[in-house]
Amino acid sequence: MPAENTTSSSAFAILSIHKNDSLRFLQFPDDIHANIQPVILATWPLGIQSSGPYAESYQYKLKGKPFGWANEQEVVGGFRVMRNVLAFLHEQSWQLVTPLVCSRKRGAKDTLIFRRRPLDAGPPVPMDWLAVALMGSDKLRVVYDAKDVKLSGGADSDHDHLGVLISGLKKALEAMDCFQKGDWSYDSFEFKLKGRPWLSQGEDVVKSRLLLLRIVETLDSSGWQSCCSVLQRTGNDDFRMADTWYFMRPKTQAGGGNETASLPRPGAA
Structure with a gap:
């Protein structure tokens, strides 16, 4: 069921990895959903298959298998995707709290919990x-x-x-x-x-x-x-x-x- 709202004013948010090809952003503001797209496209030459609300989250489904049992070139590309997404979120003042495996399903991947830096903390160090x-x-x-x-x-x-x-x-x-x-x-x-x-x-x-x-x-x-x-x-x-x-x-x-x-x-x- 499509979400009515994919953003939040909460100080906490989640980035999670799903299946072989998908990233979901939960409780991040809408500007993160929009501005992360060129970061992914610049890193992943195969491009994006689809994007949009997924339940209460916002999902990017990539072409190919950046997070799967894939050929080595795609595997290395998947490292770059995750690295550059982490870098982007850091630049936008979102600090990683912890990665967590919260599912016992076969093939489950990490859920990454973030916290937004307080406005009075100043900009993050490049x-x-x-x-x-x-x-x-x-x-x-x-x-x-x-x-x-x-x-x-x-x-x-x-x-x-x-x-x-x-x-x-x-x-x-x-x-x-x-x-x-x-x-x-x-x-x-x-x-x-x-x-x-x-x-x-x-x-x-x-x-x-x-x-x-x-x-x-x-x-x-x-x-x-x-x-x-x-x-x-x-x-x-x-x-x-x-x-x-x-x-x-x-x-x-x-x-x-x-x-x-x-x-x-x-x-x-």
């Missing part, structure tokens, strides 16, 4: 955003597209030197004897890890948790703070998907980008 995805049983993908990032590399560059962000993670993985190889694809960087840390058993479970600590420590040393982890993909009957981890850090004063992170061009490694 942030850059990064996604870290645990994929398959042995992959770690970093998705980072901040504007004005200084690029390094070239014909004579050392392909193993991947800039502050990637090389720092590579060193951490090597120190734990977890690094197997890494390369660019879909405008993001993917590490292939030794063993199967995301399907580990016995004492190896402890090592996989230590690996998570080294990842967050490495990112923290470059100024990235953990924003949230989101269960946004559908698994199958045998395996559930791991969360996608989102980080943010204040933009530098000059240039509006990450002056401290010098990333190589895609294809440079």
